[in-house]
Amino acid sequence: MEDVAARAGVSRALVSLVFNNSPKVSEHRRAAVLAAAEELGYQPHVMARALASRTSTVLGVMVSDLRNAFFADVIEGLESAARDAGFELVLNTGSRNPARENAALANLLSFHPAGVVLLSPVLPASAIEAAAATCPVVLVSRGSRLSTVDTVNDDGVAGSTLAVEHLISLGHRRIAHLDGGSATTAAARRKGYRVAMARHGLDPLVVRSEHTDVAGEKAVHHLLATVERREWPTALFAGNDFNAFGAISACEEEGLRVPEDISVVGYDNTSLAALKRVWLTTIDQPRMEMGRLAVQALLERVRDGRTTPARHLLHPSLVVRGTTCPPTA
Incomplete structure (x- = not known):
């Protein structure tokens, strides 16, 4: 910033006012600062161009968990659609911590973006509503009743139903669900599981977990330690693929073969699920399409002036691989 000030x-202080879009700066000095920033290749040059034209070309994206491959696929769809529309992405993460997510969102808003996409945030609704008062906001993998916020989700109830129906069709009756705990998608998936089990007159067994591999391992070890062996489930429906990977690891540590002794179904159909070593049966979310729809929703607000909320609900599908089979006698 000092170099920009010297060149202009x-x-x-005046440079800072320019990059904060202060109305107190004259157009002459604003132009001089922005020109100096461009010449020096100053880092916020994207912002500089946006301020000069009064139109931002930045879209902010906050990812809840950088380790989860599901989000990488969604971001690929976001990036492709944003690039086609002439926008650039600025990404950060809050690591599924409300305080850190709040700081990450504030950081994104400091770029004066045209809009913000929040991927499965754990932020309180009040923080999301406040952000939507400054620019368009789209939630992916989280619902909202706010009229100022758009959403893109898959039908978690339908997806869970597909998982349970698949296992029942193979002959499983003792099916446990490792749920997503506090995750924003957990309630719908838990509901779909319970409804499908009840439809077939089967007793549900929901095991508290989280959408991580470590949580999947812990949940399975806890389950097998607290349930009599003759009552062990013959199948597990995990909250997501990451959770399923941990569950499979724990099953193998307990001496159970997957799928011969216990079948496992994940959710998301991440790229890792298709690896031959894993070959996970899972529920597919159209992840890249979710990213494209999020950008489309932002553009409809920014360029078309839409003010009514958009609610995109996509249909999942079952992908059968090698971690499910009929139960052994």
Whole structure:
């Protein structure tokens, strides 16, 4: 910033006012600062161009969990659609911590983006509503009743039903669900599981977990330690693929073969699920399409002036691989 100030012949404070879009700066000095920033290749040059034209070309994206491959696929769809529309992405994460997500969102808003996409945030609704008062906001993998916020989700109830129906069709009756705990998608998946089990007159067994591999391991070890062996489930429906990977690891540590002794179904159909070593049966979410729809929703607000909320609900599908088979006698 000091170099920009020297090149433009102004104070650093004035440069800061320009990049914060202050109305107190004259157009002459604003133009001088922005030109100096461009010449020097100053890092916020994207912002500089946006401020000069009064139109931002930045879309902010906050990812709840960088380790989860599901989000990488969604971001690929976001990036492709944003690039086609002439926008650039700025990404960060809050690591599924409300305080850190709040700081991450504030950081994204400091770029004066045209819009923000929040991928499965754990932020309180009040923080999301406040952000939507400054620019368009789209939630992916989280619902909202706010009229100022758009949403893109898959039908978690339908997806869970597909998982349970698949296992029942193979002959399983003792099916446990490792749920997603506090995850924003957990309630719908848990509901679909319970409804499908009840439809067939089967007793549900929901095991508290989270959408991580470590949580999947812990949940399975806890389950097998607290249930009599003759009552062990013959199948597990995990909250997501990441959770399923941990569950499979724990099953193998307990001496159970997958799928011969216990079948496992995940959710998301991440790229890792298709690896031959894993070959996970899972529920597919159209992840790249979810990313494209999120950008489309932002553009409809930014360019078309839409003010009514968009609610995109996509239909999942079952992908059968090698971690499910009929139960052994």
